[in-house]
Amino acid sequence: MVVSGATGAxxxxxxxxxxxxxxxxxxGAIGRRGLGRDVALxxxxxxxxxxxxAANLEEALGGREADVLIDFxxxxxxxxxxxxxxxxxxxxxxxxxxxxxxxxxxxxxTALERGVGVFLAPNLTIAGQLMIRCAELTRPYFGDVEIxxxxxxxxxxxxxxxxxxxxxxxxxxxxxANTEDQTERGLxxxxxxVLGDVRIHSLRLPSFYSRHEVFFARPGEMLTIICDQFSxxxxxxxxxxxxxxxxxxxxxVRELPGLFDPD
Ligand SMILES: NC(=O)c1ccc[n+]([C@@H]2O[C@H](COP(=O)([O-])OP(=O)(O)OC[C@H]3O[C@@H](n4cnc5c(N)ncnc54)[C@H](OP(=O)(O)O)[C@@H]3O)[C@@H](O)[C@H]2O)c1
Numbered sequence: 001m002v003v004s005g006a007t008g009a010x011x012x013x014x015x016x017x018x019x020x021x022x023x024x025x026x027x028g029a030i031g032r033r034g035l036g037r038d039v040a041l042x043x044x045x046x047x048x049x050x051x052x053x054a055a056n057l058e059e060a061l062g063g064r065e066a067d068v069l070i071d072f073x074x075x076x077x078x079x080x081x082x083x084x085x086x087x088x089x090x091x092x093x094x095x096x097x098x099x100x101x102x103x104x105x106x107x108x109x110t111a112l113e114r115g116v117g118v119f120l121a122p123n124l125t126i127a128g129q130l131m132i133r134c135a136e137l138t139r140p141y142f143g144d145v146e147i148x149x150x151x152x153x154x155x156x157x158x159x160x161x162x163x164x165x166x167x168x169x170x171x172x173x174x175x176x177a178n179t180e181d182q183t184e185r186g187l188x189x190x191x192x193x194v195l196g197d198v199r200i201h202s203l204r205l206p207s208f209y210s211r212h213e214v215f216f217a218r219p220g221e222m223l224t225i226i227c228d229q230f231s232x233x234x235x236x237x238x239x240x241x242x243x244x245x246x247x248x249x250x251x252x253v254r255e256l257p258g259l260f261d262p263d
Contacts, residue, residue: 001243002066004081006039007031007053007072008095010095010232010239014070016045017236024240028060029053030073030081047161057084068243071096072235074156079103082118086111091246092118093239097161108252117249119242119256122161125234128212129260131227132166135214136173138223143176146192150203150211158202159193162212162227170214171196 001017006029018024019040026039031053034042040049054060057069069085070093071078076097085092086107104120110119123129141143149163178197192199210229215222238259242253245256 001026001068002028002030002057002060002072002085003096004030004057004069004071005062007033007042010072010235012043013236014072014239015039015043017240019049019248021240024243026051027064027066028057028062032059037080046079057081057088057090061088066090067247068093070239070243075099077257079107081129082107083110086114086116086118089114089116091116091243091244091249092096093121094118095121095124095235095239097122098157104252107196112251115250117246118252119246119249120252120254121239121242122165124238125229125241126238126260127227127229128162131212131225132162132169132215134225135166135170135216138214138216138225139170139173139175141175142218142223143178143197144217145170145178145197146199146201146215148201148203148211148213148215150205150233152206152208152209153204155204158204159200160202160210160212162210163200163202164195166212166214167198170198176218187237 001024003011003014006015018026029039029051030156034053035055038048038054039051039053042053070090071082072095075096075098078099082092082094087110107118147163149160149164151160194199212227214225242256242259245259
């Protein structure tokens with residue numbers, strides 16, 4: 001497999017997990033820091049492994065073959081690298097958020113033509129998935145829902161991919177109508193971004209890693225679902241499991257059956 005974003009926060013946890021595993025082989029690493037240097041040395045993992053940090057997929061492969069690309073990079077870079085992967089017949093687990101929907105559509109078409117799968121995965125954590133499922137369970141009882149998400153100021157997209165996916169799944173679940181918002185004056189941005197029936201508010205503050213709060217309200221009561229991640233560790237297990245499951249898919253998929261089932 002090839003990891004794009006190998007030198008990033010997620011990549012730094014993924015690469016050692018792949019190297020430790022007996023089932024997976026790291027064929028290539030894409031990043032920006034330490035270009036041309038052995039990825040194990042760049043990440044401070046000890047001995048060199050013969051995989052250097054490359055700027056693009058072709059360089060990363062260096063003539064070798066790979067079956068899956070895992071991408072946790074940054075949206076515009078991810079679109080270019082994922083397109084190159086599907087064109088080369090390589091399946092993709094796309095963890096990077098906020099990739100342009102038009103680019104995804106085009107990548108999906110090519111993936112279908114080449115007979116490979118692309119897993120669109122804005123949240124690859126067990127807690128995040130359970131939060132989304134709880135929100136789906138709750139939605140039929142509650143018309144009013146708002147999401148608050150908090151991340152550090154280094155995060156490049158807002159609202160988070162997880163918040164958007166949660167809103168998408170809530171909107172896809174039938175429920176009562178929401179209460180009419182009667183705000184007339186002030187700063188309209190204060191009421192957040194509107195996605196269907198869901199408002200999303202993004203905090204960007206140092207010291208947060210990743211927090212999502214989903215507030216469901218009805219007259220006289222409220223249910224709040226809170227999900228915290230404290231590091232990228234939680235992403236590793238589901239991501240590696242997804243690299244197996246995506247091999248059985250074609251085109252863009254948003255779900256991989258069994259991915260988040262307990263082991
Ligand atoms: N799906 C999920 O569950 C999940 C979980 C966490 C994060 N994410 C998403 O995954 C993505 C990465 O998150 P992260 O926290 O790991 O971010 P990060 O620490 O900023 O890492 C980004 C990676 O992309 C590389 N990169 C940035 N600009 C580049 C460029 N112009 N050319 C080539 N490589 C470039 C960085 O290289 P250098 O470090 O060498 O500069 C780094 O390896 C984000 O979109 C985030 O929202 C998704």
